[in-house]
Amino acid sequence: MTDKPARTATAAPSDRALRPRTLMVRGGSTRSLNHETSEAIFLNSGYVFESAEEAEQAFIRQDGSRFLYSRYASPTVNMFEERLRLIEGAEGCRSVASGMAAVFAALMCQLRAGDRVVASRALFGSCHYIVAQLLPRYGFETVLVDGRDLGEWEKALAKGARAVFLESPSNPVLELVDIAAVAELAHAAGARVVVDNVFATPLGQKPLELGADVVVYSTTKHIDGQGRTLGGAVLGSAAFMKDELAPFLRHTGPSLSPFNAWVALKGLETLELRVEQHVRNAERLAAFLEAHPKIEQVIYPGLKSHPQYALAQRQMKNGGPLIAFAPKGGKSAAFHFMDGLAVIDLSNNLGDAKSLICHPATTTHSNLTEPERAALGISPAVLRLSVGLEDVEDLEEDIDRALAEI
Numbered sequence: 001m002t003d004k005p006a007r008t009a010t011a012a013p014s015d016r017a018l019r020p021r022t023l024m025v026r027g028g029s030t031r032s033l034n035h036e037t038s039e040a041i042f043l044n045s046g047y048v049f050e051s052a053e054e055a056e057q058a059f060i061r062q063d064g065s066r067f068l069y070s071r072y073a074s075p076t077v078n079m080f081e082e083r084l085r086l087i088e089g090a091e092g093c094r095s096v097a098s099g100m101a102a103v104f105a106a107l108m109c110q111l112r113a114g115d116r117v118v119a120s121r122a123l124f125g126s127c128h129y130i131v132a133q134l135l136p137r138y139g140f141e142t143v144l145v146d147g148r149d150l151g152e153w154e155k156a157l158a159k160g161a162r163a164v165f166l167e168s169p170s171n172p173v174l175e176l177v178d179i180a181a182v183a184e185l186a187h188a189a190g191a192r193v194v195v196d197n198v199f200a201t202p203l204g205q206k207p208l209e210l211g212a213d214v215v216v217y218s219t220t221k222h223i224d225g226q227g228r229t230l231g232g233a234v235l236g237s238a239a240f241m242k243d244e245l246a247p248f249l250r251h252t253g254p255s256l257s258p259f260n261a262w263v264a265l266k267g268l269e270t271l272e273l274r275v276e277q278h279v280r281n282a283e284r285l286a287a288f289l290e291a292h293p294k295i296e297q298v299i300y301p302g303l304k305s306h307p308q309y310a311l312a313q314r315q316m317k318n319g320g321p322l323i324a325f326a327p328k329g330g331k332s333a334a335f336h337f338m339d340g341l342a343v344i345d346l347s348n349n350l351g352d353a354k355s356l357i358c359h360p361a362t363t364t365h366s367n368l369t370e371p372e373r374a375a376l377g378i379s380p381a382v383l384r385l386s387v388g389l390e391d392v393e394d395l396e397e398d399i400d401r402a403l404a405e406i
């Protein structure tokens, strides 16, 4: 196969002309000499050279025209990256072993000693750990702001920064950040904007179109969508990939396994169908919960009662697949309710076909102090519901029954 160059990271011209739904099914596909219909899983770590001279030339070129070693690139992983890149509309995409590896690499690859990082405070527990605990240990100055308050962003960015990091909607209580406005402030300060877009999914929000520079995903969530594999991805400009991310990944090695890449690649084929159903179910349950007498609070970007509803309408295509809500009666009511559920599973994972519920204060966000949680609106009663693909009537009845038992 040496006369036939391996696929490079750039899209075939035909890929660019195709519509998004077609790209979700076919984007990035390459066929081996066996003419398979479904994409093949290449579980090899190394590649063979025809001659010493060819190996020498390949290592001089380093242009992606041939595979060298699977830590750098491999066929199934490339297909996944290319399909996700086309769906996101980014110049480049690299995948890694988990969402946290993606967040860490996206930040760390561009930071230099003494740099400042400004981030919104409402972050997933491990994202918060990286920004608030880990980065300062290496001498980076990190500043956490109320992501909803443009004045706080402006003040924090006045001193300049290398990178801005935010989640919108945030995990778990669905706070939004005005991505376009923050991108403008960040760019004026010389900072790149990195957006964790997990809660919106690639179809519900387009951070790059809103002005962000880098998008990160935990592909563990709706991209796999069936709770099978861990994975992560980082998308951005060709220059960011080449100059910052690719060398960092190549030499630190958080590679995604080809098998996990294949599962996520096949997940992309049904992403739109699944996400549409997740969102339809979530919209219906959010309205149901809001009208329920035993519910204290519902937070869902698709509800008019969301404090940032106007922003949600502006930058998101829908309310998303996650809901936060609190039953009346504090932590014990929340625990009673969870223990009364018969269909919805208790799990700190999310983005599965199965509906999953968790109590963030005692699980995903238990590494924060009580005052930190309070500042983030994570009350002792608040629950995070990842709405699945089940019949929404069964979900509604399950919730109704469990609420009656409180």
Ligand SMILES: *Cc1c(COP(=O)(O)O)cnc(C)c1O
Residues within 6 Å of the ligand: 098, 099, 100, 101, 103, 124, 127, 167, 171, 196, 198, 199, 218, 219, 220, 221, 230, 231, 232
């Ligand atoms: C789950 C999650 C992550 C981490 O992803 P993993 O694949 O579990 O490492 C990061 N950010 C958000 C918003 C998440 O929900």
